[in-house]
Amino acid sequence: MIGGSKFSQEMLYSRLFAQSSKSEGSNLAAKSHRLLVQAGYIRESVAGRYYFLPLGQKVQLKLMEVVRQEMNKADAQEILAPILHPLELWQETNRDSSVGFELMQLKDRRDAEFALGGTAEEMMVDLVRKFNLSWRNLPFNIYQFGMKFRDELRARGGLLRTREFIMKDAYSFSTEEQFEEVYETMRQAYLAVFETIGLKVKVVDADNGYIGGEYCHEFIADAEVGESLYFEAENGYRAHEDIAVFDKGVPEDEDERALEAVEAKRGPTMADSFACHAPADPSRHIKNVAYLSEDKRVVLACLRGDLDVNEIKLKKVLGCHQLTPLTTEQITDWLGSAAGFISAVGLKLKKPGYKLAVVADDSLEGLKNAISGANEPDKDYVNINFGRDFTPDTVADIALAKDGYQAVGGGRLRALKGIEVGNTFQLGYHYSDKMKGAEYIDADGKPKRYYMGCYGIGIGRTLAAVAEINSDDKGLIWPACLTPYHVYLVDLTTEKERTDIGVRTQAALTAAGLDVMLDDRFDASPGEKLTNADLLGFPIRLVVSPKTIAAGGVEVKSRRSSETEIVDLDVLADRCQKLLNG
Template identity: 40%
Template sequence: MRQSTLFHNTLRESPSDAEAVSHQLMLRAGFIRQLAAGIYTYMPLGRRVLRKVEQIVRAEMERAGAQELLMPAMQPTELWKESGRYAQYGPELIRLRDRHDREFALGPTHEEVITSLVKNEINSYRRLPVTLYQIQTKFRDERRPRFGLLRGREFLMKDAYSFDIDWEGLDKSYWNMFEAYNRIFTTLGINFRAVEADGGTIGGEGGTHEFMALADVGEDTIVVCTCCDYAANLEKAESGAIDVEEDDMISTDEIRDLEKFYTPDIRSIEQLGEALQINPIDIIKTVVFKADDNLIAVAVRGDHEINEIKVKNYLGAQDISIADSESLAKIPGIVAGFIGPMDLPFPVLVDHTVANMTSGIAGANELNYHVRNLNPIRDIELTHVGDFRNVNEGESCPRCTEGRLTFYRGIELGHVFKLGTKYSEQLSANFIDPSGKEKTLIMGCYGIGISRILSAVIEQHHDDKGVTWPITLAPFHVHLIPISIKDDKQMELAQKLYHLLLEQGIEVLLDDRDERPGVKFKDSDLIGIPIRIVIGKDAEQEHVEFTLRKHNMKESVHVQEAFARIIDLVKRSH
């Protein structure tokens, strides 16, 4: 394509509200333009990249035996009421009414629609298993849309759904998709990890993995073992049995009596540690939560963070949040800032590490007092002991126990779920099994954020001058830049090479704009096409400058040699 006719602009400045590098670069390089918060137009260059992502995903879905269909964005909310997600989804679900006042939701995912479809089409085990997918625009009214395509309100997604006759079948379908996802993200050139994850609102009875692109801008923390292949989302990462800092704990030889002491205005772990010169690992942190309609407390060590997801899953609660000070004030024996795990009027969930302590410091449930020598076995009701905390970086791995856990930031690009019967039960999606009995379909669901991939790739593939696309995703393979379009020799050679490459199916952007070389190079760096051919003063000798954008190493080669290298590079990328 000739750049003079391309609908495209680069920007010198990036908009002030673009925090993520990928967001800045996508705007500056002219891949996207914002229409409203979290809502973007894909410009011709961006659309080209998007189509390449779509093609790679589609090819691997077909290879995995998934069948493509296309479901509507407008979904009758009756279905959402049947599945129970209508209330649960909250304001993220965009709702509207048609001219007959019938309510619709704009699909953020399609579990309800596909379950109801498969229910009507399949009634025998003979037609199972089946995995269906679509590549489609989704809508989610994010509270805080940001980072460009990373958290948008209208975005492209590949969503797939599997239907099996039993859990063994689901297991097979699940790992089949898991492998397809591995191939997809590898082909896309993304540095990623598949991590164990929590089911979240979409729920499900079985396992679930997230496919995370490693990137500092990522909103998730992922936990990876230095030794084995254990990797999990922080929400999900299990805390190991053996605690690495155990040696640092107060000696546990002697069991002392519980002792109250005066701690005026000392309300936080930090203040307590500082005032008493003690290590937070000897402190017990107790926090009161509202879980659905009930109060509960959670006790973890002072150096640990409470993991609300683990607490929620333990309780089987729909929703939990830290109890507000008003609610706390109403409860006798509770003093905010001085809460301890003893004698509370509601259940206390005690983390393993707390249960294992022999002498801890905690709030005394009395204004300006704490207690020391708290011995959980003796002093707390240990009915609810479990894993209620986030792991800390450096802890030993819960799987191999040899390695240590390291933390990365990750962008969630894909998600595979064992849904089980969550939706099929609600929507009565049954089939007849070989023995003639009616059974419930066993489902899995599998998502990939198609548009989000663009951001993730740029987060991983850029330098201070712009994007450095991998060749499989680049909007064009080759950026062909004659230094001066007024120089006949240069233009002649450029045109010749341009047409030779096009004939070979190579995608070439020919910069035939009447611009200064500096402008052309700056734009070229920003856009990030992987192979750059500059045609300058050596055009007469048919010599061109060959550069790989990633390395920025210039080399003067004969045009024939350049041609051969291009063909080779592009062929090898497929």
């Protein structure tokens, strides 16, 4: 007996550490962030790092168990890797300075260098190459629930983007011929996970980024608060903005006219250029954007004036990891040009030790008699003909897709936002090529490289996605498989009226296998208790009071309904089970 109560303290709300508080987090923008803080599920430590409080940890552990069950069904095997990764492993793959986040590094007392794991491809390859495996061992898939550390530039949205989080990350090792089946097995496992927890997801083609490989897919739950922007069309096309393509049309064929430099008293923007040369269509202009890459290349990206540069596509074409826009001074000193008047025609690089790379979007192919700057203030070129007046080093798709653009194959692109809750990557030989000894012995007795894939689910972000989507203006609405407790039992009897009805009800339900939280507080009003029930979001709310006792039972209400009913204690457990099973 704790605190002098004559009732059991087990699962009593009065004993819960970190109770709800409406005053906390009222200014937070993301609904999931606000509700999880107010309901006492999480609390921030410092920016991007969170405590999971008792209720939040229960949800997190249940979510991990759902994921674990589906991974095990898919014949994956759970392990646990160290959080500190020897830095030389990341150096083997040249990812110590090329990942899409700042890698957190440290040294131990022996000056050995480590990275705090942001992802674990190198570690898993290093583990596998410690064993002498043969083709008979393939394919296999190993996974873990591991802490990940990413020194993100900007943490936001509570659990939606953090600097420290638990990820379920899996890694498959197979032959190239086996991989398609392995990849599809993981896709189906992910769809099963999200269906179980009530998240409707779409599988979206995406960019592999710093992970490597040739293709990947994101599993996205639609939500305006999400950071993933993707496009879909009526013909079934679906792709992330990083890689989305669209029909750019074919330039009108016409006779080539002589290149001419003309006076252009205008400002430096494309809008100024459009106005200066009206009524010429924006698609007749050439937009030129100058960047500096981390490998000392000055990059000029050229595309049609009505389009914008997709920097992810441009980085992939160049094989670089960072692009920084050239400053006005660099444009003048390094290129001998002028900001807002850059042109690929006659452009020369003056900066020693650097190389010039001109990349043209494929929208320029066939474009005739176009308009752009002339590499000096207040001067423009007219009648630029692609291939005659300038020849780029590379022609590729580097244009950014937008809502309403023409889809390839017909229809229009529609832009949607969502939360990325999972991803699957084809890695191929990306890591086995770079890490010596990442081989198995084939049937012919010769060593062969592993063909790999990796598969991630962010546990905290997925929890936040469920909270974001399964909630209303009153609070959270947990699915039965994730809820910290199945039942929130509200005892509305006063201290003088109090009997053991609440505890007996709790005990009966617990004996039937239900998790029950009893709100036994005397210092909270009936309204506060009922409001708290909605905020916490357990699937079922029960009320015992003099009124319900007189009516012969307990008041039952589903969190997803406004209807209430009085149910006899003898059949209460069955009624609750039916509500949970839906």
